[in-house]
Every structure is written in structure tokens, then in C-alpha cells.
Amino acid sequence: MAATQTLPRTARAQDVAEAAGVSTATVSRAFNTPAKVAPAVRDRVFAAAAILGWLPHAAGSALARRRTSIAGVVIPTLGQEVFATQVEAMQAAFAEHDITLLIGCSNYDPDQAAQQVRTMLARGVDALAVLGQIPQAGLFEVVQARRVPFVITYGSAPGSTHPCVGFDNATAFSEITRYLLALGHQIFGMILPPTLHNERIVARLAGVRSALADEGLGLRPQHIFEGEYGILAGRKALRQILGANGPRPTAIICGNDLLAIGALFEARTMGLVVPRDLSITGFDDISMAGEIDPALTTMKVNNVEIGRLAVEYLVSQLCGEAAPSEVLILPALVERSTTAPPPK
Amino acid sequence: MAATQTLPRTARAQDVAEAAGVSTATVSRAFNTPAKVAPAVRDRVFAAAAILGWLPHAAGSALARRRTSIAGVVIPTLGQEVFATQVEAMQAAFAEHDITLLIGCSNYDPDQAAQQVRTMLARGVDALAVLGQIPQAGLFEVVQARRVPFVITYGSAPGSTHPCVGFDNATAFSEITRYLLALGHQIFGMILPPTLHNERIVARLAGVRSALADEGLGLRPQHIFEGEYGILAGRKALRQILGANGPRPTAIICGNDLLAIGALFEARTMGLVVPRDLSITGFDDISMAGEIDPALTTMKVNNVEIGRLAVEYLVSQLCGEAAPSEVLILPALVERSTTAPPPK
DNA sequence: TATTTTAATGAAAGCGCTTGCATCGGCAGA
DNA sequence: TCTGCCGATGCAAGCGCTTTCATTAAAATA
The missing domain is CATH 3.40.50.2300 (Response regulator)
Structure with a gap:
């Protein structure tokens, strides 16, 4: 019979700390605020982490920091180039802030959209973008109650009460x-x-x-x-x-x-x-x-721009900065070859 | 001057527990294993949660459960219908298991892809799908070390050492x-x-x-x-x-x-x-x-099927079930109107 | 050299949730 | 009426990380 074998848990900060002969506090600092850690120590920590294959575990850090570094976006479908482009732009823009993007598709169904929004809130997203419009009455309040920065993209009813970036x-x-x-x-x-x-x-x-x-x-x-x-x-x-x-x-x-x-x-x-x-x-x-x-x-319609601006808005909210709650872009007429004066 | 005002934190399980006159354990059970809670108590808990606008906070539960219920997918771009379709199918399939999907785009750059994979691991994804191929030597080992179920989709080198679902x-x-x-x-x-x-x-x-x-x-x-x-x-x-x-x-x-x-x-x-x-x-x-x-x-190429099968594989891994590590689908010739015998 | 300032580190208290174990009633069977 | 059992609940110990505060050592100043 095999002896009772403790299977090698995946490494924790604790393990790295011991391997490097420091405290977990230092491990954390080495990764998050490297400037606060002496270079020699920092190197030891990184080396230990590399050997153990350690990456800070997000759940723990999310709990301690009170933020997940995850944002959510809900769109009707990825099957339309317009939406896919926008999502891709968001993903890229969020990445610059070390925020990863969670996506949900609603298939144009308000109930599914609402469900997706709720799921994302439960996942603890730091920010939320919904393409098109707020899917259900009352949902906006839930989002607000959680203090999650929120934006509607693509559509824009002028005078809407929700922050939005889009066009008229x-x-x-x-x-x-x-x-x-x-x-x-x-x-x-x-x-x-x-x-x-x-x-x-x-x-x-x-x-x-x-x-x-x-x-x-x-x-x-x-x-x-x-x-x-x-x-x-x-x-x-x-x-x-x-x-x-x-x-x-x-x-x-x-x-x-x-x-x-x-x-x-x-x-x-x-x-x-x-x-x-x-x-x-x-x-x-x-x-x-x-x-x-x-x-x-x-x-x-510059969807890359919409995505970028939406992220910019959300990030500024996240940083507690003020930002205009409605930003409009202007679709531009592209005159090509399918229009001409009517036949006589 | 306004008095120092403690801003109303967002509710925790503790608050719900107090409002319902139960312990946090019961709150947790009411949401996760309702059958274990007396109906009357359960209703009280739900009511309290509704009033407080409480949703279980994912970071806490991820920490306690040792799983995030988040999966990741890395693709070259969302701008191609083929990839977008597959991602959408995955999102839908994962949703059935209450798993949300994190996406990352690599722009066809192996370094970006590798970075995305690392980011997702750090986010604590429960499972990971990469479209195309494993981006860097050595990365697969990191994934394995973390015991994260993993699959390559779309492409399939016959005899590849990585689990994959795709076609030849x-x-x-x-x-x-x-x-x-x-x-x-x-x-x-x-x-x-x-x-x-x-x-x-x-x-x-x-x-x-x-x-x-x-x-x-x-x-x-x-x-x-x-x-x-x-x-x-x-x-x-x-x-x-x-x-x-x-x-x-x-x-x-x-x-x-x-x-x-x-x-x-x-x-x-x-x-x-x-x-x-x-x-x-x-x-x-x-x-x-x-x-x-x-x-x-x-x-x-049935990309919906690929997405679905990939999720099926990952979920079965998550459940500790055995699953074939290579599943192939067969692209089917669709004979339409751009082919004919060559001109004489 | 004595004193103050600064930088680097560790100890420890959470963050919000889950879950094994102990507890407590109540109910069925003797 | 008493014993056992079981379902429902609470207690409390984590999960892995961050961060404040205290501590110590080193550097700068007098």
C-alpha cells in the first residue's frame, strides 16, 4: 500500500516566504510594490517564487484588497463584428490597467442580460459595461448599491439617466x-x-x-x-x-x-x-x-473608440475621479460607390 | 459640518445573518445547499438578503471553496467570426455550469498569448482553453503545476501531447x-x-x-x-x-x-x-x-461544437472524471456554386 | 560620538465566505 | 417515560493575501 501521501498543494505566499527566508509581507511587497523592497531580497523572493511556480492567488488578494481587477461586459452576441470589435478594444484597454475582462452574451434577451449582470456582480467585478441599454428596471439600482462603476455603450438615448458612451x-x-x-x-x-x-x-x-x-x-x-x-x-x-x-x-x-x-x-x-x-x-x-x-x-462607427472611451470612463470612476457621464462620438459618413443621384 | 459618516458598506453575509436572526453558516447554506435549511428559515434569509441587496461575495467564497467558478479562454482575436463563434459557444456552455468566462486576445502574438495565460492563472481560473496552440515552451508545465484543466481548441496536431479538441x-x-x-x-x-x-x-x-x-x-x-x-x-x-x-x-x-x-x-x-x-x-x-x-x-467547421466539446472536456476534468484527451470533429465539405470541372 | 531621520522588514489582524464538528431539540421506538 | 437518532443550526477555524503598525538597522545630521 502506498503510504498516506500529502499531495503537494500548490504553493502559497507562505511557502515562498520560507524559501526566501522572509515574511509573507515582504513577498507581497516584492510583487506589488517592488520599490519598497531591497533589491537583494527582491531577487531572492522572485527566485523562490519562480522555483515554486508561485503566482499570487487572486481570491486571497481580491479579498484583502477589496477589488478583483476583473471587469465585466455584457453584449447581445459576439457574432456581430461591431460588438466583437468593441469587446476586443475593451479587453485591450482594460489590460493596460491590469484588469481582465469577463464577458457575457445576452442573445438580445433582456432577461438573459439581467442574469449576466447579476452573475458578474456576484463574481465581484470592479466595473461593468453593458452594450445597448440597461436590461431591466431596478437592475441599475442593484449595481449602484454595490458601488460598481457602470456604463452603457453603443446606444445613447439623449438625456438618459445612465452614464453612457456611444452616439445618437x-x-x-x-x-x-x-x-x-x-x-x-x-x-x-x-x-x-x-x-x-x-x-x-x-x-x-x-x-x-x-x-x-x-x-x-x-x-x-x-x-x-x-x-x-x-x-x-x-x-x-x-x-x-x-x-x-x-x-x-x-x-x-x-x-x-x-x-x-x-x-x-x-x-x-x-x-x-x-x-x-x-x-x-x-x-x-x-x-x-x-x-x-x-x-x-x-x-x-468607431467601435474601438467606444470601447476605449468606455474603459477610460470606468477606470476614472474606479480611481474616484470625476468624469463626464455621457460621452458621445460622431459616426462619420463614408461616401463610397453605392449612392448617386436618382435615375431620371 | 457633516458629522463623520460611516458610509454604508455593502452588505456581508454577517449582516444578512443578523437581519434574519441566524448564523452566517446558515446564510451560506441557504444559498448553496438550500435543502439543508428549514424552509421557514430559508425564506427569512432570502428576504433579508433581498432587502440588503446582498449577493455572496465571490472572492470570499472562492477562497473558502478553493475555486473561482471562472474559466479563461485565450484566442487570437474576436474579429474573426470563427473565433468569436467558438467563444460564444463556450460562454454559453460554461454558463450552464455557473462558470463565467474570462477572455484574452493575443493578436496572434505568442508572447501576448503567454502573458494572457499567466494573467488568467493569476486570476485563479478553474479551467483554461487556448485556441490554436500552446504559445510558449514551458508554459504548459506552469499550467499543469497549478492543476488547472487545460485544453487546446481548433487546431490539432495529431499526436500532440496536449489535450485538444479540434480537427486535423x-x-x-x-x-x-x-x-x-x-x-x-x-x-x-x-x-x-x-x-x-x-x-x-x-x-x-x-x-x-x-x-x-x-x-x-x-x-x-x-x-x-x-x-x-x-x-x-x-x-x-x-x-x-x-x-x-x-x-x-x-x-x-x-x-x-x-x-x-x-x-x-x-x-x-x-x-x-x-x-x-x-x-x-x-x-x-x-x-x-x-x-x-x-x-x-x-x-x-462546426465551431459551436468545438466550443461545446472543449467545455465538456474541461468540466469533466474539473469533476475529476476521466475524459479522452483528444477529441476530433470532422469538417464537412459544403458543395455550393464556386466549383465545377475545369474549362476544356 | 550622540542623535535624528529614513528605509527595510516582520507580526498580526483582518478581508467575506465555507464547512467540519459539536450541540440541541424533538420524535420514534421500547 | 426514557433512550437513541436525526435533522437543523451555530461555532470557529481556516482559505491566501494585503497592509497597518511597530521594530530594527542603517544612514544622515549635529
């Missing part, structure tokens, strides 16, 4: 509408992702309507298509809109680039030449937008 | 090559992402070569293009390959779908009709692949 969806879509109006378009179609639980999309529609109204124009119901995401949805939408009774739109405003690309593909399938016969605009400026042919006219 | 890149590319050979192609071009630090890509090239060699064929150097990722790279590559001296390839095998889409676009620009004049294949089957026109023939 309505304004952006008004801008793109005015651009098309300036080209001479009068009849518009609009293709949208699902508006359910998604205030951003609702705002986009409102933005288009408002710019049109300024010119005494409007959007006919049969020229509005609300459906799923993606290229296929864009194709289907275009077919349906152009097949509707009455005068045909000469410009199609799409709620995002993927829908626009779908519309573009379908236009070609239908024998239309873009932009001669039909103008199409996207939104987001995903990487494909500039690479397809004809290249898509769209609005660039 | 060489075999997959041999398969697609044989498919094209069967269609009658004899001269092949290949477009690849950068091979530097990326054994998977090297394996893909090897797979193509080996299938060709079986038929006594080979790949001419001027028909191999290694460049960046993306559609633009695909365009440039096709132009270069078709512009080379000597006989033209009739089939282009691309290392991923984006390159293939680029090649496809460029072929159209050059006035070639795909697949009549040229066959093009992709790899991964990203969502676009089936939605462009002509739809791309490619190989589908």
Missing part, C-alpha cells in the same frame, strides 16, 4: 437621410433589424422619419421592412420593398451593413445597377463594407 | 484537394493567411501538397500566395497568381472563406465567370459563405 442613433440616421435627400432622392425605403427590445433600432427609424419630415416627405409603410439580421434578410427585404405597389423607392437606407450588402446582392440579382438605378446605404462600416464591389456607402 | 487541418485540406482533383483539376493555386506562428496554416498547405502528391502533382511556388487576412488580400492574391508565368491554375484553394470571397470578387472584376472559368474553395463556412453569389464551396 437618431441623429446619425437623420444625417444619412439628409445626404440622400441632397443627392435628390425623394422616395425612400428602409430595411431594419428587429426593433423588439432594441431602442437603438427604433431611434434609427425615427431619425430617418424626422429628416424626411423636414422636407415634407415621409416613409410609406410598404417601404419599411423589419426582419432578421443578415444578408439573406437584406435580399428578401429589397425584393419585397421593390415589389410593393406604387412608386418605387430610389434609395434604400439599411439599419446595418449586412442588410445593405444583402440588398446590394439582391439588386444585382434583379438586374439593377447600383448606384445608377438604386442607391443603398449601410451603417457601421464593418470591414466588408469597403471591400465589396461596389463599395458600400455607409456611416462609420 | 492537413486531413481537411487533403479532402478538399481530392474533391477538386475528382472534378478533374490538375493545376492548383493556393491562397494562405500568414504562416508565421501558425501551425494550423502550415498544416493546411501540407495537406494540399500531400493530396496532390498522391496523384503525382505538385504546387508551383508562383501559385502559392501567403499574405494577410481578408478580402483585399484574396483579391490581390488571385490577381498575382493568375498573372504568373506558365500554365494558369484552374482551381484556387483558399485558407479561409474571406480570402476565397476576395478571390471570387476579383475573378469577377477580371471578367472570369466562377465556376465556369475558375473553381474557388474556402474554409470555415462563415455565415457569408452561403449568402454571397455564387455561394461559396467550402468546408464547414
Whole structure:
């Protein structure tokens, strides 16, 4: 029979301290505030730690420090380039502050989002970013009660009570509408992702309507298509809109680039030449937008910037600094080759 | 002057215990093993917790339990659909086990990847998945020393010493090559992402070569293009390959779908009709692949499955169960409309 | 040389939670 | 009515680290 064998626990600060002939206090200092430790001692500690393969155990230090150095972000899905980009930017920005990022996906479901937020709070995140909007009434209060710095990204309802970094969806879509109006378009179609639980999309529609109204124009119901995401949805939408009774739109405003690309593909399938016969605009400026042919006219949303600014805000909160609770970035029109004046 | 004000700390188990008139032990049990607590008491505890807005503090419980319920995943970037999909699948699968996911991006840099792994270990992750390959010699030993369940995903060098779930890149590319050979192609071009630090890509090239060699064929150097990722790279590559001296390839095998889409676009620009004049294949089957026109023939890699299986493996390790240390999935040929017999 | 200042270190008290062990009633069986 | 047993609970000892405070040694000053 094998003798009772104490399996070699993973090393603790205590072990390193003994190996280096110092106290745990010194071990801790050697790693966290090396300047406070004599070089010779420091080297001994590092050497001992290396031999034992010791890394400070986060739970212990989180407990003692009252912070975990972990931040959380909740997004609808990683499957959309826009969101993935933003998360990646956050991860990089947080890394500079030695903060690691916990992610949660909500699949566009407010309940799942709320659950994710709660889970993250329980994990003790030091800061929290939620993409889009606060998922449930009352949840914000829970976050506040825990004193966890918090920010909404991407969307921004002007005058929202929550700190946010993003852009004004309505304004952006008004801008793109005015651009098309300036080209001479009068009849518009609009293709949208699902508006359910998604205030951003609702705002986009409102933005288009408002710019049109300024010119005494409007959007006919049969020229509005609300459906799923993606290229296929864009194709289907275009077919349906152009097949509707009455005068045909000469410009199609799409709620995002993927829908626009779908519309573009379908236009070609239908024998239309873009932009001669039909103008199409996207939104987001995903990487494909500039690479397809004809290249898509769209609005660039700098998601890297959003991610970076959101982290900047959260970190400044963490440091107890004051910071503006609403920071807006401006989407920029990227005029490429899918827009032109309407056919005569 | 305001009196010295003790700011209301966030509640602890102690506070809940007092409010409910029980001990902290009971509070803990009420949340973790409700069956062990009398219903009436349990309700009192829950009520008190709700009023105080208490959630168990993860650091404390991690310390006591010796586990954090956090897993880590390190990937090159979230910007590629393939990786993002896998991460999302992992997040969902881990969530079923109440494990939250920490992510780190390496930007294809082995040093950054190694750093991310170390950071995650320091954060006390219970399990770790690394996409692609182990970034540095020696790192695996550190992970092992910490007894953290570990898995490599996506890539799989057959006979690798590390547990992995993925597929055999060489075999997959041999398969697609044989498919094209069967269609009658004899001269092949290949477009690849950068091979530097990326054994998977090297394996893909090897797979193509080996299938060709079986038929006594080979790949001419001027028909191999290694460049960046993306559609633009695909365009440039096709132009270069078709512009080379000597006989033209009739089939282009691309290392991923984006390159293939680029090649496809460029072929159209050059006035070639795909697949009549040229066959093009992709790899991964990203969502676009089936939605462009002509739809791309490619190989589908089920990344959701990979993510799920990886989590399954890690969780079983966590539970001390035995599990096969190498699980392979089979990429499947998806025959669509960019391949046909070569022109006469 | 005597005294003050400064730097380096150790001792020890937590941080908030879990859990083995002891305790205490109450209930079933004798 | 008494003994045993069992379910429900509390006590208290950690989990591994940080950090204040005290202590000591060394350096700077008088």
C-alpha cells in the first residue's frame, strides 16, 4: 500500500516566504510594490517564487484588497463584428490597467442580460459595461448599491439617466437621410433589424422619419421592412420593398451593413445597377463594407473608440475621479460607390 | 459640518445573518445547499438578503471553496467570426455550469498569448482553453503545476501531447484537394493567411501538397500566395497568381472563406465567370459563405461544437472524471456554386 | 560620538465566505 | 417515560493575501 501521501498543494505566499527566508509581507511587497523592497531580497523572493511556480492567488488578494481587477461586459452576441470589435478594444484597454475582462452574451434577451449582470456582480467585478441599454428596471439600482462603476455603450438615448458612451442613433440616421435627400432622392425605403427590445433600432427609424419630415416627405409603410439580421434578410427585404405597389423607392437606407450588402446582392440579382438605378446605404462600416464591389456607402462607427472611451470612463470612476457621464462620438459618413443621384 | 459618516458598506453575509436572526453558516447554506435549511428559515434569509441587496461575495467564497467558478479562454482575436463563434459557444456552455468566462486576445502574438495565460492563472481560473496552440515552451508545465484543466481548441496536431479538441487541418485540406482533383483539376493555386506562428496554416498547405502528391502533382511556388487576412488580400492574391508565368491554375484553394470571397470578387472584376472559368474553395463556412453569389464551396467547421466539446472536456476534468484527451470533429465539405470541372 | 531621520522588514489582524464538528431539540421506538 | 437518532443550526477555524503598525538597522545630521 502506498503510504498516506500529502499531495503537494500548490504553493502559497507562505511557502515562498520560507524559501526566501522572509515574511509573507515582504513577498507581497516584492510583487506589488517592488520599490519598497531591497533589491537583494527582491531577487531572492522572485527566485523562490519562480522555483515554486508561485503566482499570487487572486481570491486571497481580491479579498484583502477589496477589488478583483476583473471587469465585466455584457453584449447581445459576439457574432456581430461591431460588438466583437468593441469587446476586443475593451479587453485591450482594460489590460493596460491590469484588469481582465469577463464577458457575457445576452442573445438580445433582456432577461438573459439581467442574469449576466447579476452573475458578474456576484463574481465581484470592479466595473461593468453593458452594450445597448440597461436590461431591466431596478437592475441599475442593484449595481449602484454595490458601488460598481457602470456604463452603457453603443446606444445613447439623449438625456438618459445612465452614464453612457456611444452616439445618437437618431441623429446619425437623420444625417444619412439628409445626404440622400441632397443627392435628390425623394422616395425612400428602409430595411431594419428587429426593433423588439432594441431602442437603438427604433431611434434609427425615427431619425430617418424626422429628416424626411423636414422636407415634407415621409416613409410609406410598404417601404419599411423589419426582419432578421443578415444578408439573406437584406435580399428578401429589397425584393419585397421593390415589389410593393406604387412608386418605387430610389434609395434604400439599411439599419446595418449586412442588410445593405444583402440588398446590394439582391439588386444585382434583379438586374439593377447600383448606384445608377438604386442607391443603398449601410451603417457601421464593418470591414466588408469597403471591400465589396461596389463599395458600400455607409456611416462609420468607431467601435474601438467606444470601447476605449468606455474603459477610460470606468477606470476614472474606479480611481474616484470625476468624469463626464455621457460621452458621445460622431459616426462619420463614408461616401463610397453605392449612392448617386436618382435615375431620371 | 457633516458629522463623520460611516458610509454604508455593502452588505456581508454577517449582516444578512443578523437581519434574519441566524448564523452566517446558515446564510451560506441557504444559498448553496438550500435543502439543508428549514424552509421557514430559508425564506427569512432570502428576504433579508433581498432587502440588503446582498449577493455572496465571490472572492470570499472562492477562497473558502478553493475555486473561482471562472474559466479563461485565450484566442487570437474576436474579429474573426470563427473565433468569436467558438467563444460564444463556450460562454454559453460554461454558463450552464455557473462558470463565467474570462477572455484574452493575443493578436496572434505568442508572447501576448503567454502573458494572457499567466494573467488568467493569476486570476485563479478553474479551467483554461487556448485556441490554436500552446504559445510558449514551458508554459504548459506552469499550467499543469497549478492543476488547472487545460485544453487546446481548433487546431490539432495529431499526436500532440496536449489535450485538444479540434480537427486535423492537413486531413481537411487533403479532402478538399481530392474533391477538386475528382472534378478533374490538375493545376492548383493556393491562397494562405500568414504562416508565421501558425501551425494550423502550415498544416493546411501540407495537406494540399500531400493530396496532390498522391496523384503525382505538385504546387508551383508562383501559385502559392501567403499574405494577410481578408478580402483585399484574396483579391490581390488571385490577381498575382493568375498573372504568373506558365500554365494558369484552374482551381484556387483558399485558407479561409474571406480570402476565397476576395478571390471570387476579383475573378469577377477580371471578367472570369466562377465556376465556369475558375473553381474557388474556402474554409470555415462563415455565415457569408452561403449568402454571397455564387455561394461559396467550402468546408464547414462546426465551431459551436468545438466550443461545446472543449467545455465538456474541461468540466469533466474539473469533476475529476476521466475524459479522452483528444477529441476530433470532422469538417464537412459544403458543395455550393464556386466549383465545377475545369474549362476544356 | 550622540542623535535624528529614513528605509527595510516582520507580526498580526483582518478581508467575506465555507464547512467540519459539536450541540440541541424533538420524535420514534421500547 | 426514557433512550437513541436525526435533522437543523451555530461555532470557529481556516482559505491566501494585503497592509497597518511597530521594530530594527542603517544612514544622515549635529
